[in-house]
Amino acid sequence: MLNVKASQLPLFTTNENPKDAVVTSHKLLSRAGYIKKQSSGFYVYLPFGNLVYQKLEQIIREEMNRSYAVEVKLPILTDSELWMKSARWDSMGKEMMRMKDRHDYQYVLGPTHEESMSWLAANFLQSYKQLPVNFYQIGTKYRDEIRPRYGLIRCREFVMKDAYSFHADDQSLNETYDLMRQTYKNIFLRCELDTLSVEADSGAMGGSGSEEFMVASEIGEETLLLCEDSTIHYRANQEKAEYIPAVPYTFEVSSHLPEKKLTTGKKSVEEVATFLEMEIRNFIKTVIFENSDSIVIAFIPGDREINEVKLSKITGHRELEMAEESTVVSVTKSESGYAGPYLLPVENNKKVIVQNKEKTVHLVYDRNLRKRGNLVTGANEKNHHFINVQEGRDFIIPEEQKNYDIVKAQAGDLTPGYNDKKLVSTKGIEVGHIFKLGKKYTDSFNIKVLDKNGKSFTPTMGTYGIGLGRTIATVVEQKSDEKGIIWPESLSPFKYYMVSIYKNDEQKKVFDQLFDELVSHKISVYYDDRNESPGVKFTDADLTGFPYQLVVGKNFIADGTIELKNRKNGQKSNITLKDIIENNV
């Protein structure tokens, strides 16, 4: 659809922001008539929104095809059996939408398609000659967000381009992974979207090596850490970032034995530090987690927060939650607030009974507690703490834990690899994600391929996703002004918005003819031929935000002059039909 009139394709502009709109893209896409909420987390793409969506789909398809990815179309509703095979039927929780058919058989409204694509690969891959192969689709996905919000940024139904590659070895996976990184950069470049690619934790996907494409934004739900020196390419999701303290902890041998102090009523590290007049960074913070079969007791420096993602990854425990008070009492023999590694009444790998259930205890120490003396810690006794605690003497961090990093990094810490550069933080919205999955799914689906010698092997796998709605929304987050959206030409529904100013049908007829002329030259133009005031049309032209505006009025009738306005910088110039046709200015 290159060109159309307002009388054929109606505008859906409105003066009112949706009541629940708090972010720019949600407000502008709604007011400019691109989207409309139907129910919580479910959006209609209105005619202009659909045109933007299709342009983005086409950009993605072209770039994926250019990278020899192969497009397929998988069912949205996927068989529960596939999810049982990968064990994600249980682990995906309530965010995964499920339903039963008329025979009470369970299906999943696919949030992602690793299972489905692995099933496909298991059906068709036989020989190393077919590898590497990278299947992709552009399709609808579901995620039952507790709190859908921000318009297209956090929906329950959304479109993703998701790709899944299969490889004979890691080298091949790395090549495709790098190719996809470049493909994503190309896609976002064509959308004129500034993204940061960021090291990420691969979380529930269960992978090894992954990178997120983030759009820096105050409304982002993820915290990114970047090097303060922008020439240094260090970017990490806070969930993944390594913690390197800017001021080193003091590694010294304590000259005193542990001494028990009465700290009646003081529980938090801050309270006790103030009370004892000790430095908070010399404290040991003890955090106790549990799940259905384990209790994890983590020890970190008192001045920092624990990074639960890094902790889970190290221990391999899923679904850890803060321990209940009864569990704390069972393992420390004291109420909460007084736990510590010295004289802790439980040992690593021992089983304890809490609430009639046997659980295994795991003690996990952050590396920044090693070889330190003068530490302060809870005494595992109500209203008491120890000072002068020495690692290696009063408690011992096992050799295999000597590099454990379970502290949440933050702005002000050092950039890993650069001990004179600090980290700064920013918030970000994830628009794309590339992962090395390894063999998690190819093993689950028992994918076997024959190598050159006829010996069977299990391929390794990568996955690569882009959210289309989020991409559209974040482009608007980055490109707008107080009057409305400012589309890049690559995504704009039309190149030109033609405002006609006429007083009678005779004048209108001249502009109708001009439009027909533009159409015959395949110029992408939206012609606002409504019988409305110039003010209304100018307002809608700015709000809808096509890159160029053509204003035709009495000057055009007099001498063929058309006013061209650049939406981005507001610059105006007078041109003629010939200029448009010949130069497509």
Add this chain to the structure above:
Amino acid sequence: MLNVKASQLPLFTTNENPKDAVVTSHKLLSRAGYIKKQSSGFYVYLPFGNLVYQKLEQIIREEMNRSYAVEVKLPILTDSELWMKSARWDSMGKEMMRMKDRHDYQYVLGPTHEESMSWLAANFLQSYKQLPVNFYQIGTKYRDEIRPRYGLIRCREFVMKDAYSFHADDQSLNETYDLMRQTYKNIFLRCELDTLSVEADSGAMGGSGSEEFMVASEIGEETLLLCEDSTIHYRANQEKAEYIPAVPYTFEVSSHLPEKKLTTGKKSVEEVATFLEMEIRNFIKTVIFENSDSIVIAFIPGDREINEVKLSKITGHRELEMAEESTVVSVTKSESGYAGPYLLPVENNKKVIVQNKEKTVHLVYDRNLRKRGNLVTGANEKNHHFINVQEGRDFIIPEEQKNYDIVKAQAGDLTPGYNDKKLVSTKGIEVGHIFKLGKKYTDSFNIKVLDKNGKSFTPTMGTYGIGLGRTIATVVEQKSDEKGIIWPESLSPFKYYMVSIYKNDEQKKVFDQLFDELVSHKISVYYDDRNESPGVKFTDADLTGFPYQLVVGKNFIADGTIELKNRKNGQKSNITLKDIIENNV
């Protein structure tokens, strides 16, 4: 994607038909590697299948846009509230797939989008100036078929193009309806698909005037009635077709009064007719239905079947089922098999109690029982029938029922409007459907639009659907031979399938260069560069069914000769690269 090599885009061909495949399109699309079943009623579009799907999507989009229809994208998962508003939450039954979100709120996996689109119209339509408008989308739909089968023909998840138009008056609706009919003809013409457009009953859609686009096929699930004279354009779905008997019933006054006959043990019309030596067409067949609040007793000529769709439409009753024996006994005071209009112990519009529930009785007479004497009918008494029953004397068809037509028409009946032409029947698969919906939904959604004088009115509505998967499958049903599919160029994944016959890498390099040359000239070609025997490649070329095959071997190396084979007629000719580039032969 204009061109690609087998080493980049793998073939998914196989020698085996799916176990459940009984129809040509299911077998060939599977064997040729276009589709793969994931679970019952859910199909993957493999790379070639996806290319066909996208070509069809593009054809439909172009033709819809040409008709000034406006594309949007509605959520697939729709709010149950919308379905309550139209009362289809209850009436759609088990075919409509439903689910609950994490808050136990109900959603529908949309089988169709009248509700959703009416909601959209209610939000945006304000003025007659916005009318007519025709919104469409190309999106996924769900129908929980009891027995999914025939590959893409009867799926549970499928893609439809569905359009919904809104109008100020019937004339405008008729214009768009006619435009859509033409648009559909254009679409099917571009797909080279032979369709019949057939008058249809609009069933659960609740409309007035509709037409189906059917593909004649033995595996069709609908029966079509056509005039034996193909120059006469009468085509109707059996559910809709008017019944006009080829041999008129005798309208005569009986000279005798009704006479009761003992017919012990004879129940069916056929048994009694044989026993009494009376003509079956002089019998009255009595059929008793019921639903939760009504009992409908229908009377038709003994030689015919009842058309329940026409009956429901006339009486306005939904969900009629055959009456239970207890109901029959309640209303006829006899066991089933002996009901009849003469001396029937219940009257029209009277209430009766059956199984502790009050139901209203409705008597419905087919017009072919009017003014007839010598009728034979059950006596409402076990083992007894009456002969010499006279309409107008022994039972009376009310004046308002004098044109009621509730008999199922069939081959051999007369073509309505042509009393010397008979009907013939054929089976058909529905690929498209156009409806005049009227105000059913615009009323339910309280859509109000202001007319020229500022007075508000409710627009009238039309809806127009095409099934994409069915269209693809029926094209294959019509276009194949024993070797495989024969695609029309408009839908084929590629125009050319290039078979290369080489003995060493040096020869292969020549063909690789030829392919690069074709690519540089934007020729749509799939290059089978596999290291397989010529036989394997020829078989796959025929099976996958692109319209033209290019065979390159030693002749090409010797003098640049390429063998061109037309897949449809098998004709071969020798051409050169220049011929392809210049004439795109």
